[in-house]
Amino acid sequence: MTVLDARALGRAALARQFLLARAEVPVLDAVAHLAGMQAQEPQEPYAGLWSRLAAFDPTELSALLTDRRVVRTHLMRRTVHLVTADDALAWRSRHDAMLVQRMLGVYRRTLGDTDLAALAADGAAALRDEPRTMPEVGRLLADRWPGLAPREIGDVLTSLVPLVQVPPRGVWGATAPARCVLAETWLGRPVDPPATGGDPVGEALVLRYLAVFGPAATADLRAWSGLAGLPGAVDAVRERLVASRDGRGRELLDLPDAPRPDPDTPAPVRFLPAFDNLVLGYDDRSRFVDDAHRGLSVSGARFVLVDGRVAATWSVEEGTVTVTPLRAFSRADRTDVGEEGRALAHFLSGGESRRVTIAASPR
Incomplete structure (x- = not known):
């Protein structure tokens, strides 16, 4: 069975999350594709x-x-x-x-x-x-x-x-x-009633989750949804899925035709909001964040991705985006983070600011 390392898993999720390249899709379609956004x-x-x-x-x-x-x-x-x-x-x-x-x-x-x-x-x-x-x-x-x-x-x-x-x-x-x-x-419409036979909603959730977060383990699916009762739904759709393993030996499931880019595919700098599901949507978050910084994902920290991994946090005040590195930045990293940060400041300020401050890297 194929073994996928953290870099390969990260690139797959980034592609599906529209974070390798910005997508040209309507906003409604994006919210649906992402299976919602924590908010x-x-x-x-x-x-x-x-x-x-x-x-x-x-x-x-x-x-x-x-x-x-x-x-x-x-x-x-x-x-x-x-x-x-x-x-x-x-x-x-x-x-x-x-x-x-x-x-x-x-x-x-x-x-x-x-x-x-x-x-x-x-x-x-x-x-x-x-x-x-x-x-x-x-x-x-x-x-x-x-x-x-x-x-x-x-x-x-x-x-x-x-x-x-x-x-x-x-x-x-x-x-x-x-x-x-x-x-x-x-x-103007009632909530759909519970299913009386099988678990069609659970099965749909499995497929929707994998489309945007896969390849992933059932523990990841549970961490994203909070639902414990999905093994039956997974079993019902398993024949439609492909399996691999991660470095820990966990079985990972995925849609056969979903994007799985080459692990060496360049990943641009991206700024994530607080509680973004890209990080929270997994039990094993090691594809994106080091264990030393895992706790930041539930504290409301906003993350900066560099080469597809959490490398800094960011905040904004009075039109200025402030970036606080969690690891050493190369000169190229600082240039790319600064460029994306200025664009974010411009967006958040309604076009009034492009101010970015990048703090010193930790020693």
């Missing part, structure tokens, strides 16, 4: 799409949000993701059990013997017609659920009830609280 920080997907798409216009994504063709909702890993409306409706029921279990991992003792179905019904009624912040919903329901704090009620309901966060939350350049409403109300 608890509302503005971060804009930087993620800028790094992936040629001539990306952020107002196009804003329009998709206001036109209700993409939504912000809790899905994979019980985190807020930006996904297409179609995917939100198709995937929500398959994620319900995971969302509840992860919520109970936080609130099991607090909830005790709370009737979750009744709490969900009350929450759905409060969020059916008017978008509200979740703390506001918690205060509305506090008298009916006196054992729970309003903040707890609101957070629990994001797992119990299919909700979307409505604009202006997530609109380019906007600052707004997270106001939620029932997904069915916002999209």
Whole structure:
């Protein structure tokens, strides 16, 4: 069986993630292709799409949000993701059990013997017609659920009830609280019911995941989705997949015709937003990030890829992009990072700045 090293695996994922070459595809198609984008920080997907798409216009994504063709909702890993409306409706029921279990991992003792179905019904009624912040919903329901704090009620309901966060939350350049409403109300269609036979949604998720993250192990699929119950879906589609192994000996699965570039294919400098799924979408993240820096991937650090690997973090303040190397930069690295950083500063500032600062490399 073919053994693929970290460089080969990284190049495959970079190609599928539109990070070897910016893609010329519509924004809606890009969000669908990426199987959603983690988006608890509302503005971060804009930087993620800028790094992936040629001539990306952020107002196009804003329009998709206001036109209700993409939504912000809790899905994979019980985190807020930006996904297409179609995917939100198709995937929500398959994620319900995971969302509840992860919520109970936080609130099991607090909830005790709370009737979750009744709490969900009350929450759905409060969020059916008017978008509200979740703390506001918690205060509305506090008298009916006196054992729970309003903040707890609101957070629990994001797992119990299919909700979307409505604009202006997530609109380019906007600052707004997270106001939620029932997904069915916002999209004019109900969430797809759970499958009664087999696991068609799970099978589709396996294929969608591999198309953008493969080759990957089932543990990687689980780390991305948060879903434990996908072995049956993997078995159902296994005959349509090809297998290899990584340097640890793990079995990797993939779509037979998916891109797998030569490991020596040049990888340009790319700036990733906070919580980008390119890094978070794996159990074994060694194809992109050294073990010493793995913890940064869950801390909200924004990464700079150099030669296809995490080599620095970045931040932006008052139009200036500041890059902090995690390893030594060559002169060519600094030139390439500076050029891409200036382009990012220009984008983020609406054309008012091209300022970049690159800190000294660590010794």
